Each structure stands twice: as structure tokens, then as C-alpha cells.
Amino acid sequence: MLDTKEFEKLAAQEQFEERDRFIIFDGHALLYRAYHAFPELTSPDGTLVNAVYGFSRIMLAVIRDFEPEYIAVAFDHKAKTKRAEKYEEYKANRPEMPDDLKPQVELVKKVVKALNIPTFIQEGEEADDLIGSIAKEMRKSGLSDNTLTTVVSGDKDLLQLVSEDVSVWIPGNKWVRDTEYFLPEVVKKMGVRPDQVVDLKALMGDASDNIPGVKGIGKVTAQKLLTEFGTLEKLYEAVDRIVETKEKNAVVKGAVLKKLVADREMAFVSQxxxxxxxxxxxxxxxxxxxxxxxxxxxxxxxxxxxxxxxxIRMLPSDRFEESLQEALF
Structure with missing residues (x-):
């Protein structure tokens, strides 16, 4: 975990360093985002393709604007995830994928393949985990010294990955601007550091993923607890001490203490x-x-x-076009 001094040092650094970019697209998250954001659009045979169009547009705009050295797309696998195996209610509140979106998944993969972009998909794994593992491999190998990994997604769960060598870029819409999240942006958005985002969700829960959290603990209380104790583990060390010693002037007391004690197990399951x-x-x-x-x-x-x-106007040049331009100029 970053201490305060380390965080302040990193936050003060120039964020747009002259480094290569490795762009990783969160496939299904962007597909769903495009499906809901773009108006109905059909191909000549009547197939709905608004999500394919929106996904392709976002991807090509990112490639144009960032000019990455490396690029990949991570997709969820249709098989049951390991989280659902452990906790049956995980994402159980989500409706099935709409029938008119299902064929668009394969069309998006066809676009990605045509652009010669590698994909990552693995049975039992969510795209988030593949992206997180790729980011860790980048750091372990030392490749992150010269390359900034930027995750393109509409899923704020990925903000926990933000570090000095990982950013998250969330596309905007007609009401919200595109945002690239570095350390300061995460703190401003979530009220905690990236390394505390998991524990924030463990306490307050996450309705979109059906993560229960601690009943009755909201975002503001969770933020205050993490500001005071740093981690979920240290918070519960304090809770145990307070319960055992019956400390009268404890930081955690009253209804909040009772809620934390009652839902201890679920807090760590949620984590x-x-x-x-x-x-x-x-x-x-x-x-x-x-x-x-x-x-x-x-x-x-x-x-x-x-x-x-x-x-078509947004497509990057291929080798033939580049060779032609070199010959002419």
C-alpha cells in the first residue's frame, strides 16, 4: 500500500510522460456501454449493429488519439466465473444479455480480428482479471518502466489498478467528458486511493455486481473508516480490540460498530x-x-x-499507404 508521502510524490509527478502506450480494451464493458449509448442502427440484413458501431468508433478514436505502440482486447468468457462459483449471488441481479446484443459480440470480435489486434479470453475468468494480470506482468518484467498501460473501459471497478504505470480511460458521452484516471483523479472520484477501492466496495457493497458489503454502511462512512484505518484488516483489528476492551472513547462506536461486528464475514467475502x-x-x-x-x-x-x-475515415494507415506516402514525400 502506498503511504501518504509516496502518494503525494506520485500525484505531483507529470502524468503525461513521454512513454510508449499499451492500450487494453475491456471488450464486454465497452460493448455494453456502446449498446446503451448509441441509437438503434441496423445492417442491410436487418441485424442490430449499434453496439458494434459504438465499440468500433471508441476503439478507432483511442488508437487515433493515443497512437499506442501496443494494443490488445480482453473479453469475458461465457462460462461461469470463479466468483460466481464462490458466491452464487454474484451478479445474479443482472439480466441476461439482450437477444439483439448476443450476435453483436461475434461481430465485434470479427472487427478486432480484421484489425489484427490480439485478444485475451479465458474460461472462468473475467476480463478485469485478465487485464489486472497483464498489468502485473508488465511491472514484473520491467516493461512498465518505458510503457504506460492504459485500460479503456466503462467499468469503474478497474480504478483499483491505477498506479504510476497504469491509467484507466473511461469514454464519455454527450453529458460527461472522456476521463483518464491517474492517482489524483481516482481520489477525487472515489474519495480513497486506488489501493483502497477494493476495501471501499467491501464496506459499502456494489449493487451493480450484487456485492453485499456491510449492511447499513454507505459510501461516506466507508470513506471515513478507510481514511482512519487504511485497510479493512486494520479496521477489523480495531473493531476486535474495541469489543474486547469495551473502549469508551473509540473512533468506531454505536450503530456503526454493531453493523461491522454483525457483517464481518460478509465484509471479507465482499472484499x-x-x-x-x-x-x-x-x-x-x-x-x-x-x-x-x-x-x-x-x-x-x-x-x-x-x-x-x-x-472508414477513422481507419489508421496500413503498410501499403505508409510506403506510398514515403515514396511521394
Whole structure:
């Protein structure tokens, strides 16, 4: 965990360093975001393709704006996740994927493949865990010294990954601007440091993922507790001491103390559910994620078949075009 001095030092650093970018797209999170954000759009055969269009538009805009050296996409696997195996209620409140979104998943994968972008998908694992494990591999190998990993997602769960070598970029909409989250932005948004985001969710819960948390503990109380104690473990060490000694002037007391005692087990279950697993065994080679040449005409043909003519102008140059430009200029 970062101490206060380390955090202040990192927060004061120039955030836009001259480093290579490794962009990782959170496939399903962006697909759902596009499905709900973009108006109904159908291909010539009547298939709904608004999510494919929105996903492709976001991806191409990010590639254009960031000019990454490396790129990849992580997808959820349709099999039951390890979190659902441990806690049956995990995400059980979510409706099934809409019928008109299901075929768009394969179309998005077709677009990604046509652009020659590598994908990561693994049975039992969520995309978050694959992304977290990739980020850890980057740090372990020393590759993060020269490369900033930027996760593109609409899922704020990924803010726990933010560090001096990982940022999270969340696309905006007509009401909210695009935001790239570094350390200060996470603190401003969540009220805690990135390394405390998991414990924040462990205390307050997360309705979107059906993570229960501690009943009756809201965001403000959870933030105050973590500001005081730092971690869930240290908080419960204090709770145990207060209960044992019956300390009268304790920081934690009254209704809050009772709630913490009553839901201790669920707090730690929630912590486990909220924490991104960064130790998934993955076949990761950064060189395989290097931006590679692609057959632009194949992508143009695909976009024309879907009537995505406005996206053709956003396509990056392929090797043929670059060679032609070099010859002319």
C-alpha cells in the first residue's frame, strides 16, 4: 500500500510522460456501454449493429488519439466465473444479455480480428482479471518502466489498478467528458486511493455486481473508516480490540460498530469478490501486442457490409499507404 508521502510524490509527478502506450480494451464493458449509448442502427440484413458501431468508433478514436505502440482486447468468457462459483449471488441481479446484443459480440470480435489486434479470453475468468494480470506482468518484467498501460473501459471497478504505470480511460458521452484516471483523479472520484477501492466496495457493497458489503454502511462512512484505518484488516483489528476492551472513547462506536461486528464475514467475502485477481496464468508476450500491419481493404469491406461508412475515415494507415506516402514525400 502506498503511504501518504509516496502518494503525494506520485500525484505531483507529470502524468503525461513521454512513454510508449499499451492500450487494453475491456471488450464486454465497452460493448455494453456502446449498446446503451448509441441509437438503434441496423445492417442491410436487418441485424442490430449499434453496439458494434459504438465499440468500433471508441476503439478507432483511442488508437487515433493515443497512437499506442501496443494494443490488445480482453473479453469475458461465457462460462461461469470463479466468483460466481464462490458466491452464487454474484451478479445474479443482472439480466441476461439482450437477444439483439448476443450476435453483436461475434461481430465485434470479427472487427478486432480484421484489425489484427490480439485478444485475451479465458474460461472462468473475467476480463478485469485478465487485464489486472497483464498489468502485473508488465511491472514484473520491467516493461512498465518505458510503457504506460492504459485500460479503456466503462467499468469503474478497474480504478483499483491505477498506479504510476497504469491509467484507466473511461469514454464519455454527450453529458460527461472522456476521463483518464491517474492517482489524483481516482481520489477525487472515489474519495480513497486506488489501493483502497477494493476495501471501499467491501464496506459499502456494489449493487451493480450484487456485492453485499456491510449492511447499513454507505459510501461516506466507508470513506471515513478507510481514511482512519487504511485497510479493512486494520479496521477489523480495531473493531476486535474495541469489543474486547469495551473502549469508551473509540473512533468506531454505536450503530456503526454493531453493523461491522454483525457483517464481518460478509465484509471479507465482499472484499474477495471486489478484488481483481492479478495472478491469472496467461500466455502474455508484449511483442505479440505490438501494433501490426493489417489489411485495410478487408476492414473497409467489412465496414461497408455493415454500412459503417463514417468509420472508414477513422481507419489508421496500413503498410501499403505508409510506403506510398514515403515514396511521394
Amino acid at each position: 474477495e469478490l471486489a478484488r481483481i485477481d492479478r495472478d491469472v496464468k496467461i500466455d502474455f508476450d508484449l511483442n505479440k501486442c505490438r501494433v501490426r500491419d493489417y489489411d485495410k481493404q478487408d476492414v473497409i469491406d467489412l465496414f461497408e457490409s455493415l454500412e459503417f461508412s463514417s468509420l
